[in-house]
Amino acid sequence: MSENERILLAHGGGGRLSEELLRNVILPRLGNSVLARLTDAAELMIGGTRIAMSTDSFTVDPIFFPGGDIGSLAVHGTINDVAMVGADPVCLSCGFIIAEGFPMAALERIVDSMAKSATAAGVQIVTGDTKVVGRASMDGIFINTTGLGVISPEVRLGANRVSAGDKVIISGTLADHGVTILCQRQGLAFDIPVVSDSAPLHRLAAALRVLGPSLKFMRDPTRGGLAATLNELVRNAPWGIRIDEQSIPMAPAVAAALEIIGLDPLHVANEGKLVAVVAAGSEERALTLLRSSPLGANARLIGEITNEHQGLVVMKTNIGGARIIDNPAGELLPRIC
């Protein structure tokens, strides 16, 4: 790294620069076998129990948005990271960093929202910390949540279990969260309002676990969107992924907003969706399991793992062509979560 190099917004964007920061700066220094796995949550064995641990800091701006707020997002986001490695979430910690002068009523509303989200998810917030920083040094509020979950002995999930022929499923419509935040920030309004999909995915993930070994991999496509998630999955893999543009579910209002804004839905963050890779032959059962929950009502088979184009994500477009889906390099939208 150059002496004069500086952190860019894109280093936090979940795409290529985020990955470079992780691989060039963080991992060589902090690296250990647990961290190096780069799963949504670390897996630890403590006292004979498989424990998942995940941390996430939330800096979303605006802090209140249609479908949620920074508090509910912080609860859901960490629950989801824990759930994606196959764990049942147990508890969360909560660290607030608040700017001096922040309205107490807004803090109360955020804490209310965290309490409601945690209770609905059946997860307790067991420990916390509050720091206050002068208003010259930051604005608003940042929240870190760290979550613990328990993984059943029989759960075996991971990119290393994926093989050609496996099917790729998304649990619902794409891009709702990112488009909602962007519209709020830009003051865009549509006839049909767009609403964040922020939601806890642990029950949906648990439902899929009844597939047993046929469930091979799960991840929630947040920062960097579906494109980053699928590119991470094919990285160094001896196979590729083919997805079908026509099969990708999108809310009509979100699709319309994306047309106007000019963003690729595959690059936009989701906060209540999961991608699952299942063995061929299990896709119908997986879709049925997902659709039995309102959170998975719009689940769709979007593609499959292929022996072709190793290490690449290729999309069959609506007009019949094929295009390579790249990992987003930059930062589409800072403070999306």
Place this chain on the structure above:
Amino acid sequence: MSENERILLAHGGGGRLSEELLRNVILPRLGNSVLARLTDAAELMIGGTRIAMSTDSFTVDPIFFPGGDIGSLAVHGTINDVAMVGADPVCLSCGFIIAEGFPMAALERIVDSMAKSATAAGVQIVTGDTKVVGRASMDGIFINTTGLGVISPEVRLGANRVSAGDKVIISGTLADHGVTILCQRQGLAFDIPVVSDSAPLHRLAAALRVLGPSLKFMRDPTRGGLAATLNELVRNAPWGIRIDEQSIPMAPAVAAALEIIGLDPLHVANEGKLVAVVAAGSEERALTLLRSSPLGANARLIGEITNEHQGLVVMKTNIGGARIIDNPAGELLPRIC
């Protein structure tokens, strides 16, 4: 709370306003039996193992200071919170929030420092997250660390085990961290430099645990200093604490700096000291155990639990008087940790 009430720096100061925020805003909303204990770390039972979990966000300014930096402080601080409930720390998570434009070299130095501190402490950093925020919204870097530890079945620590006659011990000199940060920030320099005491206390705490049930309570006096720690201990208790000013250890340079600055050493943050309450008769052994480590070389007996002045901390002063040591109300020094 009033409609117009706003967050003050003192709400993060570790004293009276911090406690009010916790009791009036956070606990009534998030409250559960684990959180309500308000120990340094939550205690959970997962798969038959007693697990301690603690979270802390670090916003210290300046980020590099004599004796450490925000990275080592973040590792030590959370290790210490986990150790104070009698746990052996196992692992940490690490969440970075970084301002756009932050020098990459400074980040590398901080991550190096975290790696060195974690390795020295025998603790792994197993999961992490990085967010980047626009430079208009914050400056510098904030780090959240959340730690897990394992508590042995026989450990029984808590304010409820304390009773009149017990002895109060401090593991070393007071106020080193807070005075160091303040001197850095004010550009004060002394002939004998002051240095932060930031250090991992888990081995010192483990050494004290050989006292068995005679070890009753431990806490590290960080924000709000010894005054906040002792006041929290006497809160709603049927006893009081008497400490002896003459017995309180302080580095000469720190004492001199405090004279100039005009701060009470009991209100200033420490980052490598613990307060222990032990049964009468165990104090000499406790001191020997502490002094066998360089981190506890200046351990001293500073007072005892009394039947008198219930709910109060009273100090016998150097000139023979007595004064009530109050919980600091305000924020002496924002961004101390």
